[in-house]
Amino acid sequence: MNYQRTIIFLFILFSSFITFSQVKVDGITCELLDNPVGIETRHPRLGWKLESDQRNVLQTAFQILVASSPDKLNEDAADFWNSGKVASGKSQLIAYEGDPLKSADNCYWKVKVWTSKGESDWSETAKWSMGLLYYKDWRARWIGFDRSFPWDDDSFYSRLSARYFRKEFELNKDVQEAKAYIIGLGLYELSLNGEKVGESVLAPTPTDYHQNIMYNIYDLTKELKKGQNALGVVVGNGRYYTMRQHYKGYKIKNFGFPKLLFQLEIKYTDGTTEFILSNNSWKGTADGPVRSNNEYDGEEYDARKELRGWNAPGFDDGDWLEPEYVEQPDGKYEAQLNPNMKILKKIKPVSIREQSPDKYILDLGQNIAGWLQLKVNGAEGDTITMRFGEIQQEDGELFTTNLRDAQATAKYILKGEGTETWEPRFVYFGFRYVEITGWPGKPTVDDFVGKVVSDDMAIQGTFTTSNQLINQIYKNAHWGILSNYKGMPVDCPQRNERQPWLGDRTVGCYGENFLFDNAALYRKWIDDIAYSQKSDGAISDVAPAYWRYYSDNMSWCGTFLMVADMLYQHTGDTEPIVKHYAAMKKWLNYMEDRYLEGGIMTKDSYGDWCEPPATIEEGRGKSADQKYPSQQISTAYYYHYIELMQQFAKLSGNETDIPEYQQQAAVVKDAFQQTFYKADQKGYGENKLTENLLAVAMGLVPENKKDELMQTIVKTIEVTNSGHLSTGVIGTQWIMRTLTQNGYADLAWKLATNTTYPSWGYMVEQGATTIWELWNGNTAAPKMNSYNHVMMLGDLLIWFYEDLAGIKSSEKQVGFKQIVMKPELVDGLDFVNASYESPYGIIASNWTRTKNKFEWSISVPANTTALISIPARSLKDVREGNEMIDGSSDAKTTWMEDERVFLEVGSGSYKFSSKLE
Numbered sequence: 001m002n003y004q005r006t007i008i009f010l011f012i013l014f015s016s017f018i019t020f021s022q023v024k025v026d027g028i029t030c031e032l033l034d035n036p037v038g039i040e041t042r043h044p045r046l047g048w049k050l051e052s053d054q055r056n057v058l059q060t061a062f063q064i065l066v067a068s069s070p071d072k073l074n075e076d077a078a079d080f081w082n083s084g085k086v087a088s089g090k091s092q093l094i095a096y097e098g099d100p101l102k103s104a105d106n107c108y109w110k111v112k113v114w115t116s117k118g119e120s121d122w123s124e125t126a127k128w129s130m131g132l133l134y135y136k137d138w139r140a141r142w143i144g145f146d147r148s149f150p151w152d153d154d155s156f157y158s159r160l161s162a163r164y165f166r167k168e169f170e171l172n173k174d175v176q177e178a179k180a181y182i183i184g185l186g187l188y189e190l191s192l193n194g195e196k197v198g199e200s201v202l203a204p205t206p207t208d209y210h211q212n213i214m215y216n217i218y219d220l221t222k223e224l225k226k227g228q229n230a231l232g233v234v235v236g237n238g239r240y241y242t243m244r245q246h247y248k249g250y251k252i253k254n255f256g257f258p259k260l261l262f263q264l265e266i267k268y269t270d271g272t273t274e275f276i277l278s279n280n281s282w283k284g285t286a287d288g289p290v291r292s293n294n295e296y297d298g299e300e301y302d303a304r305k306e307l308r309g310w311n312a313p314g315f316d317d318g319d320w321l322e323p324e325y326v327e328q329p330d331g332k333y334e335a336q337l338n339p340n341m342k343i344l345k346k347i348k349p350v351s352i353r354e355q356s357p358d359k360y361i362l363d364l365g366q367n368i369a370g371w372l373q374l375k376v377n378g379a380e381g382d383t384i385t386m387r388f389g390e391i392q393q394e395d396g397e398l399f400t401t402n403l404r405d406a407q408a409t410a411k412y413i414l415k416g417e418g419t420e421t422w423e424p425r426f427v428y429f430g431f432r433y434v435e436i437t438g439w440p441g442k443p444t445v446d447d448f449v450g451k452v453v454s455d456d457m458a459i460q461g462t463f464t465t466s467n468q469l470i471n472q473i474y475k476n477a478h479w480g481i482l483s484n485y486k487g488m489p490v491d492c493p494q495r496n497e498r499q500p501w502l503g504d505r506t507v508g509c510y511g512e513n514f515l516f517d518n519a520a521l522y523r524k525w526i527d528d529i530a531y532s533q534k535s536d537g538a539i540s541d542v543a544p545a546y547w548r549y550y551s552d553n554m555s556w557c558g559t560f561l562m563v564a565d566m567l568y569q570h571t572g573d574t575e576p577i578v579k580h581y582a583a584m585k586k587w588l589n590y591m592e593d594r595y596l597e598g599g600i601m602t603k604d605s606y607g608d609w610c611e612p613p614a615t616i617e618e619g620r621g622k623s624a625d626q627k628y629p630s631q632q633i634s635t636a637y638y639y640h641y642i643e644l645m646q647q648f649a650k651l652s653g654n655e656t657d658i659p660e661y662q663q664q665a666a667v668v669k670d671a672f673q674q675t676f677y678k679a680d681q682k683g684y685g686e687n688k689l690t691e692n693l694l695a696v697a698m699g700l701v702p703e704n705k706k707d708e709l710m711q712t713i714v715k716t717i718e719v720t721n722s723g724h725l726s727t728g729v730i731g732t733q734w735i736m737r738t739l740t741q742n743g744y745a746d747l748a749w750k751l752a753t754n755t756t757y758p759s760w761g762y763m764v765e766q767g768a769t770t771i772w773e774l775w776n777g778n779t780a781a782p783k784m785n786s787y788n789h790v791m792m793l794g795d796l797l798i799w800f801y802e803d804l805a806g807i808k809s810s811e812k813q814v815g816f817k818q819i820v821m822k823p824e825l826v827d828g829l830d831f832v833n834a835s836y837e838s839p840y841g842i843i844a845s846n847w848t849r850t851k852n853k854f855e856w857s858i859s860v861p862a863n864t865t866a867l868i869s870i871p872a873r874s875l876k877d878v879r880e881g882n883e884m885i886d887g888s889s890d891a892k893t894t895w896m897e898d899e900r901v902f903l904e905v906g907s908g909s910y911k912f913s914s915k916l917e
């Protein structure tokens with residue numbers, strides 16, 4: 001029946017939560033956004049989003065059909081799975097429970113739902129396909145050249161040319177389906193008949209190749225043609241042939257020379273199948289135009305060496321080599337579910353100026369991670385050199401000292417044939433400025449395009465306020481996060497580091513999720529962290545563990561638990577918790593066995609890393625890499641983790657562990673109080689801001705001492721610090737929420753809007769377009785001083801969304817199934833417009849505040865409810881539209897507390913207003 005279509009306008013969005021597939025269906029046309037190819041789990045989890053312009057839409061039941069072909073599905077012949085009508089409000093993470101799926105199976109599915117407002121039609125069809133489930137499914141052989149060539153150099157600043165592989169083949173029959181499976185290590189670029197396949201760059205996603213290796217799948221059904229076809233693959237170094245050779249082998253992992261595994265399965269309409277496999281029937285060369293590619297040092301391209309037509313049919317590869325069968329990597333093969341990187345934005349430079357004869361400085365106007373494309377006319381052999389940096393020196397020269405020994409240079413040698421366009425393909429740079437030498441003639445800004453390279457993930461949050469500084473900080477945060485998503489969250493994109501440090505994301509991962517759909521990335525990263533675990537239980541400080549740093553600490557390594565918690569809180573996904581519970585427990589046991597003494601976790605590594613020096617001058621010229629380990633920090637984090645483990649034990653069916661964690665928590669809480677509390681100073685330890693904040697944030701301070709402690713905290717900020725924070729990475733993770741939740745939102749606002757040192761606003765005042773590694777980034781020594789780090793964001797982004805916008809998931813019904821909307825009105829903030837694409841759909845919160853009036857428009861997605869909190873003097877002062885809320889049928893429960901009206905609403909759009917005076 002059409003009841004729902006006319007009455008509730010039901011739109012359904014599907015997404016398989018193990019992938020990033022989405023099919024949008026509006027009941028009339030079907031817009032295919034993406035479909036996941038290559039899933040290895042036997043129980044893919046399916047989900048959909050309901051949209052409606054009606055209020056109070058709750059799903060009451062669903063039915064899923066999965067079939068092996070679209071035709072079967074059209075006839076409702078669900079040969080894989082018919083869930084039957086399931087009475088359930090669940091529209092997310094529903095596990096496939098049908099017939100066992102086989103390698104490369106294609107699965108077509110649709111759903112219908114029953115809601116409180118009626119029943120939907122069947123949705124349009126969505127699709128997923130299975131990856132290669134068994135090792136034996138791989139028929140191809142690893143090929144490569146396990147050696148360097150005369151023009152290569154495998155010394156410290158290694159130079160290794162890219163390897164080119166090609167294969168021609170003929171097709172005579174009609175193709176029904178063709179899928180290519182590829183692992184090109186470290187990085188590959190695949191082409192078919194002269195065209196690059198797909199839009200990914202720097203693929204596949206990086207892993208610890210000793211542990212696991214990701215393969216990508218491409219559907220080439222439409223691209224193959226009858227007659228002669230040619231496949232071409234260029235393979236670059238990435239992290240496989242690591243940036244520094246013969247260097248600190250005990251610390252830095254190297255994996256070997258680049259290599260390729262490729263398999264194309266072609267199914268013909270006559271029912272036969274053919275495979276094109278990497279083997280010694282391919283041809284290869286390392287003597288192409290990419291002469292060197294090295295993530296730290298850059299790429300060199302000699303256009304004179306171009307292999308014209310090499311990836312198209314008919315190329316004469318007579319002088320190419322037969323590839324070698326090379327040793328296969330140790331790691332197990334996994335279908336990649338997190339997105340590859342892509343060119344996400346193109347930027348036109350803002351200026352270019354001549355610094356000295358033949359030396360130009362180009363300014364992109366924005367610090368980014370990515371590269372520069374150039375367009376040039378010149379003579380054969382002209383050589384253009386581009387050096388990349390984040391800032392300029394006072395005399396206008398490029399500043400590169402903070403890159404340490406990363407050369408960050410791109411070199412292009414012209415072939416001299418008219419207009420030549422080039423961009424690197426196996427490296428990226430962290431930069432705003434580029435020094436250009438060797439340009440034939442005089443370059444202009446029109447000759448360049450800045451390309452922003454990051455993981456291909458959707459932006460899922462918007463946030464604007466009446467305060468321009470806050471807006472700029474938010475923008476800088478956005479750029480900072482974007483710059484540091486590289487198939488893993490790295491610390492920085494520019495210097496000779498670029499490592500996925502755990503401690504930089506402990507709390508940051510929650511905030512980032514408000515901006516970007518990063519769930520697939522973090523699901524991948526939590527696996528990286530688990531893979532870093534040693535047999536004794538130790539977890540690395542960096543994962544994938546390219547650097548073997550096992551310094552044994554709580555605050556960095558415990559990010560393992562925090563990421564699992566973020567995924568649970570924000571997406572409702574318990575799988576990472578279930579999957580890694582045993583590993584988390586093992587890690588905690590490892591730390592307890594070695595370092596727990598009478599309830600105190602005695603081992604820490606980094607302390608409150610990068611605490612700001614008391615004055616900007618004090619830090620001038622000094623390196624910030626001193627470590628001040630703190631038992632108080634490690635014990636507070638340890639306590640937080642054993643609290644989390646109680647929840648995780650419940651969610652993962654390990655309830656029998658709970659009593660022990662509870663007892664342990666009591667012991668730790670007591671020991672913490674006994675050891676660190678100083679009654680005379682009404683605070684903990686040395687009475688530092690971070691020490692006291694942690695005691696409140698982790699729930700370690702006894703209730704009867706909490707107010708007093710908050711006053712100590714406030715005094716430190718207001719008096720000792722003249723209205724500033726004094727926290728490093730650790731304290732900053734909790735500061736904004738702790739102040740706000742304890743009645744000091746205005747003080748948090750003060751910190752957020754400061755423009756003097758140390759503050760985020762100070763960075764903006766100094767011209768930052770991203771977030772700095774150090775509060776004193778403009779005066780500290782360059783040794784450890786990146787201008788594009790995100791760790792100092794702490795809990796600021798969480799605070800923007802949860803407390804200023806009022807968009808927060810309830811802890812009782814996670815994944816935004818129930819939303820807590822409680823915006824804080826702080827003096828000086830007149831409006832906030834924010835939205836967040838939750839697993840159920842868009843949550844919107846737009847409020848304005850004048851002296852005596854608060855107006856608030858909200859959207860609560862279908863199949864969710866919200867707990868709303870409106871500032872008001874009394875119930876009588878609140879309206880929804882023109883109606884008083886008292887007695888309104890859409891507001892289920894209404895009560896007053898602390899000059900706020902609380903009510904529960906169902907899905908839909910609402911316009912609230914209240915009198916403030």
Ligand code: BGC
Pocket residue numbers: 491492497501502503504606784789791
């Ligand atoms: C990194 C940081 C990291 C830290 C830990 C630094 O070099 O850039 O982000 O967390 O080391 O020691």
